[in-house]
Amino acid sequence: MRLTCTVNGTEQHVDDVWEGESLLYVLRERMGLPGSKNACEQGECGSCTVYLDGLPVCACLVAAGQAEGRQVGTVEGLADPESLHPVQQAFLDAGAVQCGFCTPGLLVATHDLITRQGRPSDAETREALAGNLCRCTGYEKILDAVRLAADRMAEPTAGGDR
Amino acid sequence: MDFLQPATWAEALEAKAAHPDAVPIAGGTDVMVGLNFGHLRPARLLDLTRVADLRDWQVADGAVRLGAAVSYARVISELGDRLPGLAMASRTIGSPQIRNRGTVAGNLATASPAGDAHPALLAAGAGVEVASARGTRRIPIDDFYTGVKRNAMDDDELIAAVHVALPSGPQQYSKIGTRNAMVIAVAAFGLALHPDRRAVGTGIGSAAPTPRRAPAAEEFLAGELDSSGLWESRAELPEATIARFGELVAAAAAPIDDVRGSARYRVHALSVMARRALTWAWADYRNSANQGA
Amino acid sequence: MSTPTRTPTGAPEHLTGPGSGGVGDDAQRPDGVLKVRGEFAYGSDLWMEDMLWGVTLRSPHPYARIRSVDTSAALATPGVSAVLTADDVPGEKVYGLELADQPVLALDVVRYQGEPVALVAADHPETARLAASRIHVDYDVLEPVTDARTALGHPTWNQVHDSTAEVTELSRESAHLHPEGNLVRHLKVRTGDPAPTADVVVVGEYEVGMQDQAFLGPESGLAVPAEDGGVELHVATQWLHVDQKQICSALALPPEQVRLTLAGVGGAFGGREDLSMHVHACLLALRTGRPVKMSYNREESFFGHVHRHPATMRYEHGATRDGELVYVKAAIYFDGGAYASSTPAVVGNGGTMGIGPYVVPNVHVDCYGAYTNNPPCGAMRGFGSVQTAFAYESQMDALAAELGMDPVELRCRNAMEEGSATPTGQVIDSPAPVAELLRRLEAMPLPAASGDGEVDLRDMPGGVSNTTHGEGVRRGVGYAVAYKNVAFSEGYDDHSTARVRLEVVGGEPTATVHTAAAEVGQGLVTVEQQIARTELGVERVVVHPKDTSVGSAGSTSASRQTYVTGGAVKAACEKVREQVLARAERLVGRTVPDLRLAGGSVVSDSEDITVPLADLLGDDVLEATLEWRHRPTEAIDPETGQGFAHVQYAFSAHRAVVDVDTELGLVKVVEMACTQDVGKAINPQAVVGQIQGGTAQGLGLAVMEEILIKDGKVRNPSFTDYLIPTILDMPPMRIEVLEYADPHAPYGLRGVGEAPNISSGPAVLAAIRAATGLPLTRVPVRPEHITGT
Incomplete structure (x- = not known):
């Protein structure tokens, strides 16, 4: 089947999509956007977290056809080519990136969390990110990164978008 | 594989009538796992996410009519006070990403004994509105679960909505998992006190071939509350009553040993959860009087 | 020396970006920007025009004789390009890291559930899966031995x-x-x-x-047939050269024709030291003449690695x-x-x-x-x-209880120190601050008691599942200390190879470090840059892609790469530096004893000499390649185990604080504290990251992680039922990093990655024992063990 949807603000058309494919597969293998990761393909790890019409979801659990006409946002769309989004920069600065396989999903989930809640408490952060498994960091530096990003995004003079 | 994408409820029912083998998909949190791992190869998928009616909820005649495609996240954020037990259960489901997509109707369609919504629906005494091109009918939740991952729906039917009465008393929900988040229930328990009809509702998950109530425990507790005038006095519950309630809830289970837990543990955990849930619910009931509710 | 580098709460204050980026700095990873942009190419992200997808058919039986394999229906499936069995393996049909005993594809017998039997290449993964399901294997099922x-x-x-x-x-x-x-x-x-x-x-x-290991990035890679009849394999792995050796053997090709490049690795933790899809993808690529991608899904991953x-x-x-x-x-x-x-x-x-x-x-x-x-x-x-740490630390607690002694006191009284002999007769010849690690833990403040103030379910055992509001909850505190060898032992010729090049690129002195050492997430690429910056005094250091066009770096395992490949990079830099300084001396026409490299120039402190490298090198390229070895170890005596088996030991200790719902058997780890001696923290931020991550994996084994097997069959090959800690399971940490230099190691460093993974679980177990009063002799501890059900 043919699929048309908007990904990171750009309309995308792909043909010959098998109806059993997930949005994750289409993004990675057909649209050249492999940033969203394929770690479990059963909604248990959050590595494929993308925005679907503004809500963070596991792209592995969205049937390709369900994305028809929808707005999809992936990690590739968080920043512009010249600079990083404050959430991305905070993950780097805090040392929250090791192997990085969980990172794209965590960035989208964190972006959503801070957008909704501003400066979440640690408990709120933990509950909000409980669906994003990380095997390398023990999560401490991810919490550091969330605090750092939230602080920077709350500063009125911060460079990044708010 | 065909991908059917009806735009209206009428079209959806027509499609299901024409293709009873079509697998409905909404949040995709069960269906897509089957597809991704090759365990499920349906001839057709029937996507329900375009049917706007299914995404609505309304309150009428003292009950919430929860459209089949309302996500768990919305149950939590929009219906926490109207469906407290279901909202507590929803908070334990999967991850935020899953709760943004998954639906109560999906839980019902899959009818896994481990589905998190079931104990809350059983305790509250919900009804499932199912429809087909032939018409609409209401299945009481007690009659809905017919076997392991089987339900009372016909092949041409779809879930339209779930009807849950507004609470007249406190509700509680507890779930055991071996991780502190994002975990399938080892055992779960839902409790609803219904002072309006002087009744008690219970629901047990992951501890029998189907989700089920604990009727003996309900009758025992309702009887105790009645005979001792506790509905009115809101006095403290006797320890013995709480303990007996726990025992009767546990006795209603018929669990198995599996990778998630032993049968013995499930029975034990149910008795503990039932005692604690009753303690908390009764404290709420007493407090609600003090606050002059 | 020892400074606390991390306290558990509050936003970090030291996040001011990279300093000079040399040894001892919190330099940022060179692959970091790509990773946060989603542009870093992991093995499963690789893609080529015209590529095929490979899949593996695996045995459903843990032990069976294969009577026959019929691939005809699979081959007849439209879209299928190749179906291969053991008969199609041209070279040695078995492989292995230490003993070649594992079939590339099953021969006459399968010995575990999930053993690869046949391969399919097709134009879509679904087509390949469908074809694989059409391969008919006739098994004579045997009774498995499972203990x-x-x-x-x-x-x-x-x-x-x-x-x-x-x-x-x-x-x-x-x-x-x-x-x-x-x-x-x-x-x-x-x-x-x-x-x-x-x-x-x-x-x-x-x-x-x-x-x-539950690394998140699945086993994956892309094999591309080459014009010379060989194959190029891009793969996520831990040790390119040991892979290459085994692939060459199976393909009957010389190393020149089997060229490996490291693809992005989504975690490893040991699970990528053995081959997975490597030979399979190469076989399919060579048979079809087209690029073949293989990428396991999570279920297959549980069967696809040790x-x-x-x-x-x-x-x-x-x-x-x-x-x-x-x-x-x-x-x-x-x-x-x-x-x-x-x-x-x-x-x-x-x-x-x-x-x-x-x-x-x-x-x-x-x-x-x-x-x-x-x-x-x-x-x-x-x-x-x-x-063994679970056992010996449990024994120490049991002994302390029997003696009526404090468990930390008992440990300190018997602790190894520098100069102590191990049971294998090896005298520890570098710092071994075992007692100090424990004493420092003891001195750290304990977290506040639970139950103060309003109940937040997220702090309770069971979390938002709402199983307790404090009922049945008891707190326990436990300690454990452990040690482990760093690098390969028992006489193994453990070495690494580094090639370092210094040249002027775009007017800027630039060093290029080329090793085959696998970056798996730990940050070795950062360390390679830091060492080159420090040794060559340049800011710009390029990490060459990891491949087999340079000599072996050995495995990214045994906490060894910073030591061994770090040592190799340091030594190669020193060789290049000698060339540069010699050239500088020729330029100034005399010997200057304190010439050194700094800030992109050759400088002397005693004389007013500053020669920018840009001027000194011009268009010349200085390069050195060398193999570097740590001091040799020796085989141990087969009857007594005596011998100098290990080149270095790493020491760490943990204190765990847990809340246990003793009635339901649910555990909430409240805090983990860790002390570790790292000799020298080459990258303090990365060191702390290793401690935190290792601690989480140890915690996971103590309370939730287990592959459950019945009659040889895996019952939980999924992230639904194989549980690893979430951010709600991993508590805040207190960490003190000690730096007692090992005089035998580069910069005095000590391998970091594994020790905290060893002492963390036993500390959690001890804390649960303390909370429950139960002996608890098995991990992971299940609710059934605590509740007696």
């Missing part, structure tokens, strides 16, 4: 201690899973009095379940009444599963370090590795030391 002691013919512990029982012979008499019998290795440690006695004796039996050995252990500790250890006897059984993998080395670690970092005059250890029909087990972070 290590049964496999070895040691059904009872008594037999273990019967000195007349000759293990190798016994194993030959039991079920023959392999032609040579079921014993992979038996290591003996014998020192002191063979029949010691003591005032106080504590005996315990312990069990550790099978843990999975796991941590489950262990059963019996320990006997004897001590004087005042708490001095007199003897330790131990029998340790590792279930190696169907093929050897790295079982011999795991047995080596389990046996030589099996009594922990304590001084004990009389030691009698038997450590066995067995073949069974369970999934193959091999390398995982902590490698043979994780299992």
Whole structure:
């Protein structure tokens, strides 16, 4: 089947999509956007977290056809080519990136969390990110990164978008 | 594989009538796992996410009519006070990403004994509105679960909505998992006190071939509350009553040993959860009087 | 020396970006920007025009004879390009890290559930899966052997201690899973009095379940056929050259025709030291003449890599009444599963370090590795030391209880220190601050008691599942200390190769570091840059892609890469520096003793000399390639285990604080504290990251992680039922990093990655014991163990 949807603000058309494919597969293998990761393909790890019409979801659990006409946002769309989004920069600065396989999903989930809640408490952060498994960091530096990003995004003079 | 994408409820029912083998998909949190791992190869998928009616909820005649495609996240954020037990259960489901997509109707369609919504629906005494091109009918939740991952729906039917009465008393929900988040229930328990009809509702998950109530425990507790005038006095519950309630809830289970837990543990955990849930619910009931509710 | 580098709360203050980016700085990873942009190419992200998808057909049986394989229906499936079986393996049909005993594709017998039987390449993964399902394999199903002691013919512990029982012979008499019998290795440690006695004796039996590495990036890679008849393989792995050697053997091709490049690796933790899809993708690419991508899904990943050995252990500790250890006897059984993998080395670690970092005059250890029909087990972070630490630290707590002593006091009284001898007769010749690690933990403040103020479910055992508001909850505190060897041991020729080039690019002096050392997430690429910056005084350091066009770097395992490849990079930089300084001296026309490289120039402090490298080098390129070795270790005596087995030891200790719902058996870890000696923190931020991550994996094994196997079959090959800690399971940490230099190691550094993975789990177990008063001799601890159900 043919699929048309908007990904990171750009309309995308792909043909010959098998109806059993997930949005994750289409993004990675057909649209050249492999940033969203394929770690479990059963909604248990959050590595494929993308925005679907503004809500963070596991792209592995969205049937390709369900994305028809929808707005999809992936990690590739968080920043512009010249600079990083404050959430991305905070993950780097805090040392929250090791192997990085969980990172794209965590960035989208964190972006959503801070957008909704501003400066979440640690408990709120933990509950909000409980669906994003990380095997390398023990999560401490991810919490550091969330605090750092939230602080920077709350500063009125911060460079990044708010 | 065909991908059917009806735009209206009428079209959806027509499609299901024409293709009873079509697998409905909404949040995709069960269906897509089957597809991704090759365990499920349906001839057709029937996507329900375009049917706007299914995404609505309304309150009428003292009950919430929860459209089949309302996500768990919305149950939590929009219906926490109207469906407290279901909202507590929803908070334990999967991850935020899953709760943004998954639906109560999906839980019902899959009818896994481990589905998190079931104990809350059983305790509250919900009804499932199912429809087909032939018409609409209401299945009481007690009659809905017919076997392991089987339900009372016909092949041409779809879930339209779930009807849950507004609470007249406190509700509680507890779930055991071996991780502190994002975990399938080892055992779960839902409790609803219904002072309006002087009744008690219970629901047990992951501890029998189907989700089920604990009727003996309900009758025992309702009887105790009645005979001792506790509905009115809101006095403290006797320890013995709480303990007996726990025992009767546990006795209603018929669990198995599996990778998630032993049968013995499930029975034990149910008795503990039932005692604690009753303690908390009764404290709420007493407090609600003090606050002059 | 020791400074606390991290406290548990509050936003970090030190996040001011990279300093000079040299040794000792929190330099940022060179791959970081790509990773946060989603542009870093992991193995599963690779894509080529016209590529095919490869899939693997695996055995559903743990033990079966193959009568026949019929691939005709699969081959007839439209879209399929190739279907291969063992007959299509042109070279050696078996491979292995230490022993070549594992078939590339099943021969006549399958020995574990999930053993690869056949391969398919097709134009879409769904087509390939469909075709694989059409391959008909006729199995004669056999009764599996699923217990290590049964496999070895040691059904009872008594037999273990019967000195007349000759293990190798016994194993030959039991079920023959392999032609040579079921014993992979038996290591003996014998020192002191063979029949010691003591005032106080504590005996315990312990069990550790099978843990999975659970790296998030699945096994994956892309094989591209080359014009010279060879193949290029881009793969996520831990050791390119050992892969290459095994692939060459299976393909019957010389190394020049099997060229490997490291693809992005989504975590490893030991699970990528063995081959997975490597040979398979190459076979399919060579057969079809097209690029072939293979990428396991999560279920296949559980069958596609080795796991941590489950262990059963019996320990006997004897001590004087005042708490001095007199003897330790131990029998340790590792279930190696169907093929050897790295079982011999795991047995080596389990046996030589099996009594922990304590001084004990009389030691009698038997450590066995067995073949069974369970999934193959091999390398995982902590490698043979994780299992024994649960046993010996539990024994220390039991002994302390028996003696009425404080558990930390007992440990400190018997702690190793520099100059102590190990049970294998090796004198520790660098700092071993075992007691200090424990004392520092003890001095750290404890977290606030639970139940103060309003209940937040997220702080409770069970979390938002709402199982307790404080009912049944008891707090416990536990300590553990552990040690582990760094780098490869027992006489292995452990080395790494580095090529360093210095040139001027775009007017800027630029160093390029080329090694084959696998970056798996730990940050070795950062360390390589830091070392080059420090040694060559340049800011711009390019890390060349990791491939086999340079010599072997050895494995990214055993906490060894910063030591060994770091050592190689440092040495290669020194060689380049010699060339630069010699050239500078030629330029100035005389010998200047204190010439050095800094800020992109050759400078002298004693004389006013500043020669920019841009001027000195012009268009010239200075380069050095060298192999670097740590000081040699030696094989141990097969009868006594004595010998200089290990080049370096890493030490860490943990304190765990837990809240246990004792009625429901649910655990909330409230805080983890860790002290570790790292010799020298090359990148302090990365060191702390290793400690935090290792701690989480140890915590996971203590309370939730286990591959459950019944009759040889895996019952939970998914992230739905194989649970790893979430951010709600991992508590805040307190960490103190100590830096006591090891005089034998580059910069005095000590390998970091594994030690915290070893001491964390036993501390959690001890804390749960403290909270419950139960003996708890098995991990992971399940609610059933706590509730007696």
